[in-house]
Amino acid sequence: MRTATQVRTSTTDMEVTSIRLERTLKEKLKELSGSQGYQSLIRDILWNYVNQKSGDYRPKFAPTDIRATFPAIAQKDESCVLTGKLIQAGDEMHLGFTIHGDLVPLSQLP
Template sequence: MRGSHRTSTTQMEVTSIRLEKTLKDSLKSLSGSQGYQTLIRDILWNYVQQKSGEYRPNFSKTDIRATIPATARKDESCVLSGKLISEDDEMLLALTIHGDFVPVSEEALKK
């Protein structure tokens, strides 16, 4: 999978993809100085990692806007501490500044 370093473009394969002009323009404006192709690669890697179960978002307490008491229906990983929240354990669902709900242990918020 993707490492912590960037792959040289000489080691990449050329792929053609058709995008709507408005989508391409939006990606260009969102990408800033990194370029829209780099942004597309980052988006695709994030998708692959999420689907493979390897995605581990990095959050801090300042990213959390609100919490809701919940019960884990399967094993989860606290996004603040990385510690296991076992199935049927009490936990919190935290609403992030990005609008995502993520699992958080009560202990991680107390620290």
């Protein structure tokens, strides 16, 4: 899932970094990036990774993003991706299967 792009920094304010990529990977990134450009896509991917690992990541979903749901029991505290409501460990909840193939916690059915 792709989240909102970070605020754009002028390229003159960025540091130059060299990275070696397999040719096929670079070509796939170019194909996927379209008019955005593959370097910008790589920055978006890296920012998404950093936000997810730092705990700052809050995916945004709409009820129309949910394809299917099934009941579950929370094994740890979770937040509903639709409402932000806390789901405490041990509480009944639902898992939603999204159009992007993610399983996400839901406190209510969409």
